[in-house]
C-alpha cells in the first residue's frame with residue numbers, strides 16, 4: 001500500500017523512518033511513496049533525506065495521484081479538519097495525527113464526511129495501537145493489584161519555544177499536544193468518566209501551559225492528570241488498587257510496567273516487546289483495516305475519537321481557551 005505524508009515537519013520524519021524500518025524488517029505491505037509540503041523545495045529535501053519516491057509542492061497535487069492509497073496527516077491541529085476532508089474528497093484513506101481536530105464538532109463533521117466518501121479515517125494516537133495497551137489491561141484484569149481505584153499520570157516537555165505549541169491560530173497549548181495522552185491513558189484503564197474538571201496556567205498567547213485535570217467516575221474512581229508544555233516531567237502513570245499498584249514507565253510510549261504489592265515490594269517487571277519506533281502498530285492496523293474494507297480501526301473507534309475531543313472541549317471551556325479557527329462554520333472550509 002502506497003503512503004503519502006502530508007506536511008514535511010518533525011513527526012513526518014519519524015513516520016518516514018518508521019516505514020523504512022518496517023520494510024527493512026520484512027513488512028512489504030507498506031511503501032513510503034510520496035510527500036507533500038506547501039513548498040516544493042521542502043518536499044524535495046524531505047524526499048531526498050528519507051528516500052521517498054515522489055515530492056509534491058502542494059497537498060492537493062499529491063492527493064490527485066491515483067497511485068496513492070493512504071495519507072498520513074502530520075500538520076498542526078488547527079489544520080487536521082481541513083486536511084482530513086481534503087483527503088476524503090480525493091478518495092484517500094487517512095491516518096491523522098492527534099489531537100484529531102480542535103473540537104468535537106470538527107471531528108464529527110470530518111468523520112461523517114469521510115464515511116460518505118467511503119474512506120477509512122483513524123486517529124494516530126499511537127498508545128492505543130501498541131501491544132503494551134493489552135499488557136496493561138491483562139495485568140489489571142489478573143487482579144494482582146486488587147480493584148483499581150485511582151490513576152495518576154503526567155506528561156510534560158519543554159516545548160514552549162515551538163511556535164506550533166504557543167500560537168492559538170495553530171491550536172497550540174499543552175492539552176491538545178500532550179494532555180491528550182494523559183486522558184487516553186486514564187480512559188484506557190477506567191473507560192469514560194462521569195465528570196471532568198480542570199484548571200490551567202496560560203502562556204502570554206492565551207493557550208494553556210500547564211493543566212491539572214481530575215476525572216471522576218460515579219463509583220468513586222478518580223484520575224489525577226498533569227500536562228505541561230513548559231517543563232520536563234517523568235511521564236509516569238500509576239494505577240493504584242486495593243492490593244498494590246502498577247507503575248507504567250512513560251505513558252507516551254510505555255516501556256515497562258512494575259507491579260508492587262501492598263508492602264511496596266516489587267512483584268514483577270514487564271518489559272515492552274521490542275519496537276521499531278513504536279509507530280509501526282498504528283500503520284499496520286490502518287493497512288489491515290483498509291484491506292478489510294473497514295472505515296475505522298478497532299483500536300481507536302470513531303466514537304472514542306469524538307469522545308476524547310468532547311472531553312477536551314469541556315476542559316478548554318473550563319480553562320477559557322478558545323481557538324480562532326473554531327469560529328469558522330464547518331462549510332467555510334469547502
Ligand SMILES: NC(=O)c1ccc[n+]([C@@H]2O[C@H](COP(=O)([O-])OP(=O)(O)OC[C@H]3O[C@@H](n4cnc5c(N)ncnc54)[C@H](OP(=O)(O)O)[C@@H]3O)[C@@H](O)[C@H]2O)c1
Pocket residue numbers: 006007008009010011012036037038039042074075076077079097098099124126164170176177
Ligand atoms: N504521535 C506523536 O508522537 C507526535 C509527536 C509530535 C507531534 N505529533 C503531532 O503531529 C502533528 C504535527 O506536529 P509536528 O511536531 O510534526 O509539527 P511541525 O514540525 O511544526 O510540522 C508541521 C507541518 O505542518 C505543515 N503545515 C501546514 N500548514 C501549516 C501552518 N499554517 N503552520 C505551520 N505548519 C503548517 C508544515 O508542513 P509543510 O510546510 O512542509 O507543508 C509543517 O512542517 C501535530 O498534530 C502534533 O500533535 C505527534
